[in-house]
Amino acid sequence: MATDRLIIFDTTLRDGEQAPGFSMNTDEKLLLARQIDALGADIIEAGFPIASDDDARAVKLIAEEIRRPVIAGLARCDPDDIERAGQSLRPAARPRLHTFLATSDLHLERKLRMSREECLRAISAGITQAGEYADDIEFSAEDATRSDMDFLCRVVETAIDAGATTINLPDTVGFLVPREIEAFFTEVIRRTGGTDGVVFSAHCHDDLGLAVANTLAAIKAGVRQVECTINGIGERAGNAALEEIVMAARVRPDQLFYTTSIDATQLVRASRLLSELTGEPVQANKAIVGRNAFAHEAGIHQHGVISDRRTYEIMRPEDVGAESTLVLGKHSGRHAVKRRCEGLGHDLTRDELDVVYRAVVELARRRKPVSNARIAAIVDGLKSAATAGGAGEGPA
């Protein structure tokens, strides 16, 4: 099976930023855009210019400064929206105008109060207008996965005829399961003439925790662009996490036949920067970038990792810019305590280790993980007790 190069479309600054608690000011957006550039994303969606003057300014500043990746700006299929996005993107070296309209009957009838025919006309007009500002045009059919299949195929054909070069079919509300989204993309791509000259794109949400799994299934069906965010942030439960899509193929090239341009050693740095800028912590057990992603506390696991890291680590932490940590807690064993003491410069005898080990476990029972400073204090207490002729009683 041939390995394809996947286009990484980062929407941390648009879909991600629009989630509660994740808003950033213009300076913060610029800092993050530099880091996403350092990561090597192919496309950075910098914002939604019609949403506010700040959004428009951020898109313009990012377009002025960040020159390597494509810079995308979002607009509804509406003349004012598209004009605003087009003007904000004017300084870009490689602008992409990204326009969208909902296509499910639910959205058309209840939200937009628009008929299907009106929807098709708006898409055609919007994409034609977008062509005044960029050659690179993406169209997104909002709520595509809950749209009528026959109508959606007409939408896709209309968008391509009007000049769209990327067709994004979002699972806007995170409703599909992997087998279903694979069949969905397979059918749309087959019925609309294949992928010659047009890139199909997936944009999956994580309402059922399936955003990354669905993205991988979409890739299998012929999707060549994926929309994702750092730490998986985004509306509601978030988007597909960029770091997970990237590392899945690095760890399982025998199952996943794509590569990306991402410099994985920048992943943890990008995750931490985003968390710092927004003040929103990453959950400890988050894959790839969480605090516990390469942390081991249980004695059996620690012994394994000390002997050979591959026993409990499927990727090397340094490959994503993280480090492996043996956490000393109440589940830890003697091996880890010994290793930690050696790291702190203390070679302990068997009896000394016993005493320190019991003290660590006792301490960990009452508090959270035991710090290096606390261990050093325990060992120091032990050594000075020994010098004073004491019996090495375990310091608390």
Ligand code: MN
């Ligand atoms: Mn979205």
